[in-house]
Amino acid sequence: MSADDCQLDSAVVAALYSEHAEELRRFLVGVLRDAQLAQDVLQATFVKLVERGSETREESRKSWLFRVAFHEAMAIRRRQGVGDRVVRRVAEEAVGAAERGDTTEPVESGLVRAETVERVRGLLNELPAEQARVVRMRIYEEKTFAEISSELGIPLGTALWRMQKALAKLKSKLDQDGWNS
Amino acid sequence: MNHNEHNMSSDGGDDALLLQAFQYFTGELSSDECEAFESLLAESQAAREALSACVGMTGAVLAALAAEVSASASAPSALPERPNLRSNSRQRVARLVSLIGIGAAVLIALFGMPGVRSSSDPEEAIVSSGVDSANDADLAHLWLATREELAEHRRVTGAGMDWLYDHDSALTSPFIASDFAWSEVDEGSDSEVIDLGGGQAVGGDDVAPRTPSWMLAAVSVGEQVEGDWNHDSTIGEATDGGSPATDKP
Numbered sequence: 336m337s338a339d340d341c342q343l344d345s346a347v348v349a350a351l352y353s354e355h356a357e358e359l360r361r362f363l364v365g366v367l368r369d370a371q372l373a374q375d376v377l378q379a380t381f382v383k384l385v386e387r388g389s390e391t392r393e394e395s396r397k398s399w400l401f402r403v404a405f406h407e408a409m410a411i412r413r414r415q416g417v418g419d420r421v422v423r424r425v426a427e428e429a430v431g432a433a434e435r436g437d438t439t440e441p442v443e444s445g446l447v448r449a450e451t452v453e454r455v456r457g458l459l460n461e462l463p464a465e466q467a468r469v470v471r472m473r474i475y476e477e478k479t480f481a482e483i484s485s486e487l488g489i490p491l492g493t494a495l496w497r498m499q500k501a502l503a504k505l506k507s508k509l510d511q512d513g514w515n516s
Numbered sequence: 517m518n519h520n521e522h523n524m525s526s527d528g529g530d531d532a533l534l535l536q537a538f539q540y541f542t543g544e545l546s547s548d549e550c551e552a553f554e555s556l557l558a559e560s561q562a563a564r565e566a567l568s569a570c571v572g573m574t575g576a577v578l579a580a581l582a583a584e585v586s587a588s589a590s591a592p593s594a595l596p597e598r599p600n601l602r603s604n605s606r607q608r609v610a611r612l613v614s615l616i617g618i619g620a621a622v623l624i625a626l627f628g629m630p631g632v633r634s635s636s637d638p639e640e641a642i643v644s645s646g647v648d649s650a651n652d653a654d655l656a657h658l659w660l661a662t663r664e665e666l667a668e669h670r671r672v673t674g675a676g677m678d679w680l681y682d683h684d685s686a687l688t689s690p691f692i693a694s695d696f697a698w699s700e701v702d703e704g705s706d707s708e709v710i711d712l713g714g715g716q717a718v719g720g721d722d723v724a725p726r727t728p729s730w731m732l733a734a735v736s737v738g739e740q741v742e743g744d745w746n747h748d749s750t751i752g753e754a755t756d757g758g759s760p761a762t763d764k765p
Contacts, residue, residue: 361575362568365541366557401564405557446575455573456580474574475581479544499535505577506534506569514572 343388352381355397358515359404361446366408370446376411380404451514458508466501469494530562537566541574 356377363373380403384396391399459467468487472478478486484494539545540553556563 358565358568358572361571362564365537365567365571368541368543398561401561402558405564409554409558447572447579451572451576452579452583455576456584459577459580470577471581473542474577480539495535498538499531502534502538502570502573503531505573509569509573509576 342385348381348385348388351384351396351400355400356381359400362401363404363408364446366405367412372411373408376404376407379407451509454509454512454514455505458505462501462504466497469497470501473498530566533563533566534570537563538570538574541567541570
């Protein structure tokens with residue numbers, strides 16, 4: 336069997352890219368903490384999909400993409416270090432994309448779409464105040480959970496629990512809106 | 517603390533995975549925990565999707581909060597909460613300015629009346645104008661109230677009243693500038709007009725910076741002759757002998 340025989344049809348690849356690239360890119364940023372590297376790995380992942388995609392089952396292609404991307408990312412991480420304070424960098428990207436009003440090409444221009452930012456803005460107001468406070472302190476003020484628990488005078492577990500509940504609520508609402516599609 | 521807070525829901529496992537992914541992303545896991553989570557990432561699609569969701573939500577939350585802060589920084593409502601003392605002070609100034617306006621109207625009525633002899637002595641002018649009606653007595657009462665407010669303000673703040681007529685100092689004084697700024701923004705005081713009847717009307721806050729010097733001079737002279745005022749039989753009915761504050765130099 337030739338290499339060409341293993342390749343996926345370009346229309347299928349385009350459809351998979353359209354469907355999964357945004358979510359995949361966020362995942363890669365999570366692993367690599369670097370948007371540019373994430374973009375590079377994303378491209379490499381889809382190159383592999385083109386080359387070997389026909390070996391995969393259609394129903395498991397999403398999982399296959401994530402697995403390949405993860406291994407690619409880990410290979411890069413072993414060669415390069417990653418910083419801890421990544422939130423601000425992610426923020427700048429997200430804010431930049433939102434300010435530009437990019438809603439059509441989120442994968443190329445930012446981690447999140449402007450419409451998602453707007454949605455989250457509303458959802459934050461729906462969170463219980465104590466949960467919203469922890470979210471704000473952790474993400475916007477970049478405080479650690481230890482710092483948050485100390486500042487609010489609550490046990491560390493409570494701070495973590497509030498964050499967990501807040502994330503779960505946000506994700507649940509965003510999933511309902513189909514933010515990945 | 518509510519003990520129910522720690523009760524896990526049926527999908528508590530997913531929630532915990534989400535939190536773990538978030539901590540991994542934000543670098544709050546120990547190296548051992550990191551390795552464990554990365555092993556999970558290698559095997560579990562749910563973990564990978566949780567990490568992706570965390571990154572997306574973090575970016576969205578940051579962008580949302582940054583936009584909120586940015587928007588509120590340029591909006592009047594974003595001004596920091598001011599203490600009650602400040603608010604009271606603002607109300608006091610607004611009231612004071614209104615009273616000044618009324619006082620001005622009184623002076624205009626008195627000095628501007630046809631047949632009233634022009635005089636450089638306000639006391640003489642007031643007395644000689646024949647203030648004998650009930651309305652005029654009311655106006656005189658308002659005038660005295662204005663003066664009491666002025667004296668009260670001076671007593672409370674320990675400051676002179678130069679800002680009332682010195683437009684530049686009004687703008688540069690943090691006390692007054694901010695108070696007027698607030699008045700303009702959230703009370704729409706420009707539209708507040710006190711109708712004195714007979715077609716006379718004076719504005720609210722915007723009167724203060726434009727109060728003419730002659731009026732302030734009249735106020736000043738009026739203070740000097742206060743004692744005589746209070747002994748005047750015509751005005752005396754409308755006064756209560758003056759406030760202690762106005763007796764102070």
